[in-house]
Amino acid sequence: MYAVISKLRRKGLFIPRIALRCFDSQIRAILSYGVQVWGPHFLLQLLDRPRDTQGRYCYFDRAMEDRMVGIQHTFLRSLASVGRVPDNRLLFREFGQQPLHIHWATLVYRFWNKLVKAKNNICHNIFREEIRMALLSDCTGSSWGSLVLRGLRCLGHWPDVPVDRELEVRVNVLASKEINIDALMLTLKERLDEDWVNPRLHVQPREFVSDGTKPGVKMCRYTHWMGLPQHTTSYIPMVEYTSLLRFRLGAWALEANRPTGRPREQRWCRVCNNSNSVEDEYHVPPMECVG
Numbered sequence: 679m680y681a682v683i684s685k686l687r688r689k690g691l692f693i694p695r696i697a698l699r700c701f702d703s704q705i706r707a708i709l710s711y712g713v714q715v716w717g718p719h720f721l722l723q724l725l726d727r728p729r730d731t732q733g734r735y736c737y738f739d740r741a742m743e744d745r746m747v748g749i750q751h752t753f754l755r756s757l758a759s760v761g762r763v764p765d766n767r768l769l770f771r772e773f774g775q776q777p778l779h780i781h782w783a784t785l786v787y788r789f790w791n792k793l794v795k796a797k798n799n800i801c802h803n804i805f806r807e808e809i810r811m812a813l814l815s816d817c818t819g820s821s822w823g824s825l826v827l828r829g830l831r832c833l834g835h836w837p838d839v840p841v842d843r844e845l846e847v848r849v850n851v852l853a854s855k856e857i858n859i860d861a862l863m864l865t866l867k868e869r870l871d872e873d874w875v876n877p878r879l880h881v882q883p884r885e886f887v888s889d890g891t892k893p894g895v896k897m898c899r900y901t902h903w904m905g906l907p908q909h910t911t912s913y914i915p916m917v918e919y920t921s922l923l924r925f926r927l928g929a930w931a932l933e934a935n936r937p938t939g940r941p942r943e944q945r946w947c948r949v950c951n952n953s954n955s956v957e958d959e960y961h962v963p964p965m966e967c968v969g
């Protein structure tokens with residue numbers, strides 16, 4: 679990955695339009711190798727945990743704990759030229775990316791559908807055995823079939839199987855049922871993006887009350903002030919481009935972004951030097967700041 683980054687950088691091509699494609703073809707491909715086999719286990723790391731006290735699924739936060747997503751995160755961080763990202767949600771949204779789990783889930787469920795269709799094939803017979811084993815343990819085991827089915831159950835896409843019928847009938851039903859991947863991915867994406875539909879983001883950034891829980895004020899400013907990212911529309915010289923990105927991500931050295939222990943409403947602009955103007959992304963020349 680670092681070789682790809684430095685090569686692109688030397689050629690002046692480490693820009694989102696090109697770099698993100700390189701990530702998908704060169705790096706994501708490695709991080710997804712054989713995912714059809716090991717993926718269900720990693721997907722359950724997100725799916726199979728209780729919601730938090732506010733009823734959030736917290737899929738995004740959990741995805742960030744994954745070490746492979748950590749690599750993806752590092753790549754995006756390099757692309758934005760930021761050392762520390764104030765809010766990872768901003769970083770992923772800015773580049774229109776989702777944690778690797780989305781890609782993994784697509785491949786795993788496509789594989790399931792492929793096995794469903796492979797009738798009269800040895801793979802299909804093994805698949806049936808997997809389902810039988812899973813049903814016998816009510817999907818509590820650690821076999822492949824159990825893990826996939828448990829994932830479906832967590833996402834609320836458990837196939838409609840007659841519960842009162844005998845085992846063989848249920849196995850037959852499940853083994854011939856294709857997963858509706860589009861509907862499933864929609865659910866997964868909605869839950870990953872749950873914070874972006876939070877009503878707290880509808881308040882104005884300067885009226886945002888911090889109550890110590892995520893999502894934070896950075897998301898609020900990003901939503902209200904930054905506008906949609908347009909990385910493909912025109913060419914901007916590299917230096918200005920990275921400055922712009924850092925500004926958009928709230929990683930710019932403004933008083934509002936300095937965690938100095940002062941309350942946010944006291945992070946005043948040093949140029950205006952009065953206690954009315956907090957220096958945030960809106961209080962900069964040529965917008966509000968007169969300095």
Ligand SMILES: [Zn+2]
Pocket residue numbers: 947948949950951955961966967968969
């Ligand atoms: Zn000012």
